[in-house]
Amino acid sequence: MALQDIVAQTVAGLGYELVELERSAGGTLRVTIDFPWETGSEKIVNVEDCERVTRQLQYTLEVEEVDYKRLEVSSPGIDRPLRGERDFERFTGEVVDVTLKAPMGAAAAGQVAANRRKFRGTLERSDAGWQVTWSDEPAPVPGKRVSKKKEVPPLHVLGFTLDEIKEARLAPIVDFKGRKRAGVQEQGK
Known part of the structure; x- marks a missing residue:
């Protein structure tokens, strides 16, 4: 199974969606997660969400024998990438x-x-x-009048x-x- 599929499946199983997966040359695996989009519902990923996904991914990646040195899980931030x-x-x-x-x-x-x-x-x-x-x-400019x-x-x-x-x-x-x-x-x- 491909790394992208393993991570996406694990993240989806916890109720999140995979935004981005990046693997650096130094062995760092960066995973960006967000809540799935539902009309009218805008939840924000917090530290507890990232910790929950990190713990599950560590277990899953060990079982799947994926080689990595460091795992980083984060929210997409204010400059979120748009993928599809x-x-x-x-x-x-x-x-x-x-x-x-x-x-x-x-x-x-x-x-x-x-x-x-x-x-x-x-x-x-x-x-x-x-x-x-x-x-x-x-x-x-804030505070400056704009001519009508x-x-x-x-x-x-x-x-x-x-x-x-x-x-x-x-x-x-x-x-x-x-x-x-x-x-x-x-x-x-």
């Missing part, structure tokens, strides 16, 4: 960082640099697959399929004042 269709569905409406496998080239039609591969914007579903919408205007006469900057849209993505992650946006992010809705509403 389910992750994109789950985080629709959130701000994401997308890196394409190839630069935009002529398809950019002069809207962005032809060699650009990295984009940050709001993830949305489109007819052809997925899209990221963003504005090039810098974020307003100011023109609304144009929005840019990048459409893509999952095959064109090298990497996609949630954008690590932290608000220390307790205000909600623009794309986050209050639970229960």
